[in-house]
Amino acid sequence: MxxxxxxxxxxxxxxxxxxxxxxxxxxxxxIGMLIVKSLFVGGKVDLSYFVKFFSKKYYWVTLVNSFKVTVLSTLLACLIGVPMAYLLRSVKIRGSEFLNILIVISYLSPPFIGAYAWIQLLGRNGFITRILNALFHVKLHGIYGFAGIVLVFSLQSFPLIYMYVSGAMKNLDNSLNEAAESLGCNAFQRVTKVIFPLVLPSLLAGMLLVFMRVFSDFGTPMIIGEGYKTFPVMLYTQFMGEVGTNDGFAATMCVIVIVIALMFFFIQKLLGQKFTYSMTALKPMQAQEAEGWRKVCAHLAVYLVTLVAALPQITVIITSFIGTINGSLFTGEFTLDNYRNIFSKGNTVAxxxxxxxxxxxxxxxxxxxxxxxxxxxxxxxxxxxxxxxxxxxxxxxxxxxxxxxxxxxxxxxxxxxxxxxxxxxxxxxxxxxxxxxxxxxxxxxxxxxxxxxxxxxxxxxxxxxxxxxxxxxxxxxxxxxxxxxxxxxxxxxxxxxxxxxxxxxxxxxxxxxxxxxxxxxxxxxxxxxxxxxxxxxxxxxxxxxxxxxxxx
The missing domain is CATH 1.10.3720.10 (MetI-like)
Known part of the structure; x- marks a missing residue:
């Protein structure tokens, strides 16, 4: 202008x-410095670092592992986040404001904190693991490996899908939904044929962010992977180990990540533009009071998912007040020793x-x-x-x-x-x-x-x-x-x-x-x-x- x-x-x-x-x-x-270090050796173009990465299974299999974890985690996050957004926008849920805070907090805390908390709950000696072993006389081996990584990422990431879809539904004109109902569409048809297409651009944007968040995180796989190596873990260990001798290979891995990230970004942009709708919410979607079994099921589903998502934060807060032996073995006695340790002289820098x-x-x-x-x-x-x-x-x-x-x-x-x-x-x-x-x-x-x-x-x-x-x-x-x-x-x-x-x-x-x-x-x-x-x-x-x- x-x-x-x-x-x-x-x-x-x-x-x-x-x-x-x-x-x-x-x-x-x-980014230019990364590209130069990955492509040029001795002032000449050299693709040997790329050849090294894609010719050795030890390296490229981590990329395959990351895609497996990322795709499954993103899909599971959508399967949890979309219904949660719909239920909280369409049904009056008691304590919804408090639940919303818990959901947002479960996303905003670093994923590796969730991984650490789930180890306390479902690790080999975790609280829930011990209960299950005692009740069913089994020997569970904990939350480690591929399944554990996906569980942590899915529970950590679905709130982002929830926030994007919830924001889109907030701007959705409910008169469209009412028109579909008057034309004979049942609840399932209204969701799949009216609401879902309208929120699809926001869902795609949320999926991109979930994809990149999961794909780039190394803390969670590092803590609970136990041999299941992902690309970020390989990148981190390569850089920290080789930064003084072979930084060109670490730079090459960075360039590969950037190319993948840009590729998915542009795919999301193209799909978003294709399915974008312009509308004005003259009659915004309002939560309605549900009756009977629908009310019970909605409350149970929302409360259960929120509780599971918030469980790592609750676990962390509780265990922060429990004493330890040598820092690692919890005694079961409540104390402020952990806080005395971190607030002692020299430990408050962080x-x-x-x-x-x-x-x-x-x-x-x-x-x-x-x-x-x-x-x-x-x-x-x-x-x-x-x-x-x-x-x-x-x-x-x-x-x-x-x-x-x-x-x-x-x-x-x-x-x-x-x-x-x-x-x-x-x-x-x-x-x-x-x-x-x-x-x-x-x-x-x-x-x-x-x-x-x-x-x-x-x-x-x-x-x-x-x-x-x-x-x-x-x-x-x-x-x-x-x-x-x-x-x-x-x-x-x-x-x-x-x-x-x-x-x-x-x-x-x-x-x-x-x-x-x-x-x-x-x-x-x-x-x-x-x-x-x-x-x-x-x-x-x-x-x-x-x-x-x-x-x-």
Missing amino acids: RYAGEKRFNVWTALTLILLALFLLFVIYP IRNTYLFGLEAIVVVIVCGILISYLSVRKKNTLTGVLDVLTMFPYIIPGSVLGISFLYAFNGPPFLLGGTVIIMIIALSIRRMPYTIRSSTAIIGQISPSIEEASISLGASQVKTFLQITVPMMLPGVLSGAIMSWITLISELSSSVILYTSRTSTLTVAIYSEVIRSNFGNAAAYSTILTLTSIVSLLIFFKVSGSKDLSV
Whole structure:
């Protein structure tokens, strides 16, 4: 949108160029370094690293394993998430607001925390395992391997499908549903022929994010895989073991991940465009009071799924107050020793860093998110179009790949940022900014340009109009995206575990380190702090925004 008398090069063009330069530096440049290291050896093009990967079963089988885990986990997440969204939107469920918080929290906590919690429940010596062994006189071997990985990922990921589909149903015009009913369609036909096609674009977007989240996670397979190696685990072990001698092969594996991620991203975009529908919810879908067996079944299904999804967080909180012997064997006695350990002198660095880095990163995310969304919608041109595309790259590229690319790009001249606080904040900001950008873009699209035009016609400058008129009207969408950015960035592990040093460790890194060292008491205490932070953040968001749920 260009106003009369507006110069071609102005403050908006300058901001676009600055933001574009930042994304070129912190997204394209690191990716370029990966490509160079994977393709060039001694200044010449060499495909030997790619040949090595695809010619040895030891390497490429991990890619097959990842696809098996990812596809099955994504499908199971859809089978759980879609019915949950429909039930909570169409049927009045008692305590639905509280249930919604539990569902969101079960997604926002790092997957490896869920893996650790399920080991406490269904491991070889887990609480539920011992009960089942005693009742049925069997010897269960625990939740390890392929089945365990899929279980953890499915329960951790279905809330994302739930949020996307629930958000789509919130904007669905119920008059379409009523029209189908008047034409003789039963409940099943209305769901499959009316509601499902309308929410399909949102479902596809959610499936892409679930796919990339599962495909890129290495914490869960590392903890409960027990020999079932996935691609991220192989990438992590290769990088950590070979970064000093053969970083070209690690870079090659990163490039393979990027190509796969981009491929699925564009497939999702094409399918989303093909099945996109435009509608206005003149009569939004409202939850109705159910009767009889339908009410009982709906409540049982929603409560049971929510309980199972929240069980890892409940387990972590309870075990954080149970004493341990040498950190790994729980005594069964309630105590505050675990918290005394993590709050003892020298152990609070991770906690302090998490909040400090998180607050600094969220400021960057909000400022850049508002500017990028405004430029993309109101100042459309080639530059803003390129900027909008670049902002999506961190959305789909795995965090471990981003972390490795940052080390390659900024661990030597001319950019010496490795091991610094700055690189941690930049990585967190870049990784989680897309949440705020997408939600801000959606809200500004609903603001009529005539409001800004009226302000300018009354003598206000474009900058003043933006700051005093547009930004305040954008706040609901900005807050929604910012809370997602905040909670996910304080829970970020994939990039942090690659980039951190002893001075820049975060809560997720501390939790992961304690789990690997079998210090389960300390890990539970750290995890509880992270979980409670997420819950408090959500409650503050609901209070400030007046919203009753967090849908995407």
